[in-house]
Amino acid sequence: MAYELSNGSATITTLAVAEDIATVTDAGSFVLAVDMKNLVDDEQFEIVVYGKSRAGETEQKIASHGFFGIQGSPVKNFGPFENSNHLKFTIEQINGTKRAYTWSVMQAR
Numbered sequence: 001m002a003y004e005l006s007n008g009s010a011t012i013t014t015l016a017v018a019e020d021i022a023t024v025t026d027a028g029s030f031v032l033a034v035d036m037k038n039l040v041d042d043e044q045f046e047i048v049v050y051g052k053s054r055a056g057e058t059e060q061k062i063a064s065h066g067f068f069g070i071q072g073s074p075v076k077n078f079g080p081f082e083n084s085n086h087l088k089f090t091i092e093q094i095n096g097t098k099r100a101y102t103w104s105v106m107q108a109r
Helices: none
Strands: 002-011 019-024 028-035 046-051 060-067 075-083 089-093 099-108
Touching: 002 019, 019 099, 028 046, 028 089, 046 075, 060 075, 075 089, 089 099
Parallel strands: none
Antiparallel strands: 002 099, 019 089, 028 075, 028 099, 046 060, 046 089
16 A cells, blocks of 8 residues: 655756656655656656665665657656665656656555
């Protein structure tokens, strides 16, 4: 069973620049869901997840996922990611028309 920890909508403001959408400092197992129904033909999109091995450490990339063009199944789930210190989720639209994307972070219970 999972519950939604946070959610929102992110409108891309600058192409090819990662934008933070959520940071989690609670311990647990988390999944990010992003609705990419607005992505069209030649557009590229990337989601990156950062984490820390322990408190006080520097963020490091732990996963990245790239997408190109229209998605047959537009809602994408990423994870689960185990966390005891810190997770940060970012989105980046590489090219095309700046678009809005809805997202949510869910915690397994």
